[in-house]
Amino acid sequence: MSTSHxxxxxxxxxxxxxxxVGNFVEWFDFAVYGFLATLIASQFFASSDPGAGLLxxxxxxxxxxxxxxxGGIVFGALGDRLGRKRVLSMTILLMAGSxxxxxxxxxxxxxxxxxxxxxxxxxxxxxFSAGGEYAGACAYLMEHAPQNRRAFYGSFVxxxxxxxxxxxxxxxYALEANLSSDAMNSWGWRVPFLIAAPLGLVGxxxxxxxxxxxxxxxxxxxxxxxxxxxxxxxxxxxxxxxxNLGAFISLTALSFYMFTTYFATYLQLVGNLTRxxxxxxxxxxxxxxxxxxxxxxxxxxxxxxxxxIGFTCLWVMIAxxxxxxxxxxxxxxGALLGVILLAVGALxxxxxxAALLSESFPTRTRYTASAITYNVAYTLFGGTAPLVAxxxxxxxxxxxxxxxxxxxxxxxxxxxxxxxxxTSRVSLHDEVPTGQPNPAx
Numbered sequence: 323m324s325t326s327h328x329x330x331x332x333x334x335x336x337x338x339x340x341x342x343v344g345n346f347v348e349w350f351d352f353a354v355y356g357f358l359a360t361l362i363a364s365q366f367f368a369s370s371d372p373g374a375g376l377l378x379x380x381x382x383x384x385x386x387x388x389x390x391x392x393g394g395i396v397f398g399a400l401g402d403r404l405g406r407k408r409v410l411s412m413t414i415l416l417m418a419g420s421x422x423x424x425x426x427x428x429x430x431x432x433x434x435x436x437x438x439x440x441x442x443x444x445x446x447x448x449x450f451s452a453g454g455e456y457a458g459a460c461a462y463l464m465e466h467a468p469q470n471r472r473a474f475y476g477s478f479v480x481x482x483x484x485x486x487x488x489x490x491x492x493x494x495y496a497l498e499a500n501l502s503s504d505a506m507n508s509w510g511w512r513v514p515f516l517i518a519a520p521l522g523l524v525g526x527x528x529x530x531x532x533x534x535x536x537x538x539x540x541x542x543x544x545x546x547x548x549x550x551x552x553x554x555x556x557x558x559x560x561x562x563x564x565x566n567l568g569a570f571i572s573l574t575a576l577s578f579y580m581f582t583t584y585f586a587t588y589l590q591l592v593g594n595l596t597r598x599x600x601x602x603x604x605x606x607x608x609x610x611x612x613x614x615x616x617x618x619x620x621x622x623x624x625x626x627x628x629x630x631i632g633f634t635c636l637w638v639m640i641a642x643x644x645x646x647x648x649x650x651x652x653x654x655x656g657a658l659l660g661v662i663l664l665a666v667g668a669l670x671x672x673x674x675x676a677a678l679l680s681e682s683f684p685t686r687t688r689y690t691a692s693a694i695t696y697n698v699a700y701t702l703f704g705g706t707a708p709l710v711a712x713x714x715x716x717x718x719x720x721x722x723x724x725x726x727x728x729x730x731x732x733x734x735x736x737x738x739x740x741x742x743x744x745t746s747r748v749s750l751h752d753e754v755p756t757g758q759p760n761p762a763x
Contacts, residue, residue: 341478424515588711681745
């Protein structure tokens with residue numbers, strides 16, 4: 323039988339703010355890097371071929387993701403042993419510091435080959451710290467949320483994600499509109515990265531003032547928190563859930579990065595829009611996605627996780643080809659409609675993922691299991707999305723090649739997602755029998 327853990331609305335609002343701000347910092351950096359990819363390529367990579375420089379820039383973007391699973395293992399184990407609050411304070415400090423470092427790095431023209439090496443090192447540090455951020459923020463928020471409204475409250479984590487991308491796009495657009503090309507190349511590109519420093523301090527203040535979650539406090543009181551890393555036990559007892567949830571999150575990762583990071587570049591290279599125009603289109607779509615997340619959360623709480631998974635996968639498979647065709651039309655209005663078609667799939671998958679990360683695993687291994695699942699999927703399908711999309715177009719000569727890739731992943735995600743049990747009514751405070759899904763209460 324589940325135990326009631328009522329949390330006041332005021333506490334929930336503070337929990338949302340504390341959870342969202344670190345997630346905002348994490349994705350703000352990734353967004354800036356993607357939106358300014360062509361500029362970063364010219365600053366850190368010496369190449370007479372702009373396409374080759376862009377591929378190297380996206381390769382560094384992908385390499386950073388290789389550290390995310392390791393970060394998920396390290397911070398997940400710490401989070402399940404020491405608590406969510408302490409670890410989330412660590413991750414925001416590391417993320418803000420590494421993001422700020424990118425804004426201070428010398429360029430290739432100043433120090434040669436050391437510049438891209440330092441850029442890669444900073445990105446790897448950011449990827450390592452980010453490995454413990456998203457799953458931890460979701461767990462922290464979901465363990466406070468009312469049982470029948472978890473997807474709604476959890477949706478504010480992806481709201482912060484899309485808002486971070488929107489803010490990054492607005493800042494990048496404002497810089498493009500108000501600075502000359504020489505100024506952007508000289509110092510303008512550094513400004514968005516340096517903004518992470520004050521944001522990180524605000525996030526640390528908010529998180530340090532919060533209490534531990536009711537579910538984790540209950541686990542401590544009941545002696546269910548282990549003094550050693552739960553990694554081996556987690557992989558042994560929850561391998562099936564990790565596999566099936568990871569299959570679905572592959573679509574979340576790919577659709578998200580196709581929609582946000584890569585599409586701004588696609589609109590320039592294939593749609594022939596200017597960088598400023600592509601950022602404007604992307605910003606409007608991101609604001610649409612952020613506004614749509616709470617509605618998607620309400621829908622998922624009403625119809626359940628499995629129906630949400632089915633709808634999301636089918637939407638992506640149906641909408642992706644019209645979206646890419648519209649985006650390549652050269653029209654601002656067509657590009658906007660195309661990006662919004664992709665945004666619906668990205669926001670729906672993001673919202674249901676935020677809920678499933680916590681609902682699929684018990685309290686004592688929730689942080690570790692969800693961090694591993696999330697970060698492995700994002701490493702394989704999220705971090706590589708811009709690189710694979712650029713490579714596919716180059717190999718096939720078709721601007722629709724990334725759309726076919728997205729359809730294949732959506733089909734695999736549908737199979738994995740529908741293999742998961744319905745978890746919209748499970749208790750996050752009850753212990754799950756070893757190797758079994760948490761039964762609805």
